Amino acid sequence: MQDPEASAEPDRDCPLCPRLVAFREDWRDKEPDWHNAPVAPFLPVGGSAAVRLLVVGLAPGLRGANRTGRPFTGDYAGTLLYETLTKFGFANGRFAARTDDGLELFETAIVNAVRCVPPENKPVPPEIHTCRQFLTGPMASFGNLRAIVTLGRIAHDSTLRVLGVKLKAAPFGHGVLHEVAGLRIVSSYHCSRYNTNTGVLTTEMFEDVFAKAAAILKG
Template sequence: MISEPSPDCAICPRLHAFIAEWRDKEPDWHNAPVPPFLASGGDDSVQLLIVGLAPGLRGANRTGRPFTGDYAGDLLYRTLGDFGFARGKFEARPDDSLELVGAAIVNAVRCVPPENKPTGAEINHCRQFLTPVIRRFPNLRAIVTLGTIAHQSTIRALGKPVSKYPFGHARMGIIDDLRIFSSYHCSRYNTNTGVLTEQMFRDVFRSVRDFLDGKAGTGLDGKA
């Protein structure tokens, strides 16, 4: 199985054409499938995987690092730092001093979609790259899925029916030896409209931290 898409991946014609358009407009941008952001301690150190939706046009598509360059990254990386999953200073560029600690981040769809809306076929195509990312970490214990699409694609990548593991903010499900924690996506739209507050987001990662540290309970709604 191919583990990573090529820089000129053309499996999804619409996304390939959209990136080609932006390569002409902004030749200095990344404008390619965005690779996972991996822990500084290597694959064996990863206990937490965070799965997002897709690169933002002026975020990860520009910078080449997940959640880097737009508002969602500000909230995500601040939260990760507060709970010990990141260190260094996040400055919204891939050459800053930020490092992940025991965690990795990947998007369910690697290429930027128009209007941030991938099609069902594009999500399905890109799962061939999500599945091996999940499998590459031998000590993985928890996954946080950000939003419905990321959640459903992760459940399918794990070979399970989404009907048995429905998405819901602050839900927690168990698949084999993995705990699946779900959260609303940390997008500016969700925070501006009050769908997601910073405290709601922090509560999810507090529960993840407690689980990984062996503290009793999850603090979430229970098994999905």
């Protein structure tokens, strides 16, 4: 869902990160029917004003959001994320890894710290810094935001920097809850296939993070 009142989004042909531009153009040549562009936030029913929970990811997956144009759609990480959101009432359970599946979010928005797909899923510091302006805009538009779930250290640190918080004041750690800038932040290991296959992250560990977020919203 797109919100016309949201802050400025990067252009489809955003030129700001040369390495990401080159990678994007290469994949446009290889797969012209894919999205192959910056991926906009996925907003809930009701738009920005309805957002009480924000999920911040790392970057679009090559064959996931970079292909489909919707965060966490088209790869394994999305399956785990949307199943978990559904379990806690933040989604309607219609996730089928494609954008016409009828999936809707409730009180929850999803955005990536880096909007374009990076080579090997690894953005470099200048790209993370440059793209932070596009995380700042949406967060500023969420006037009813109460809680944030950060998926991985990069997403966590970028979120803190947007909020003007020193990293040492709220260090990353799976399942750790911090209160900063009037918000509650729960950090999680990223729900990537690598983390789940190696046992770094289990379904139970991931669900525990969103149980904490749900408890915050219930007050």
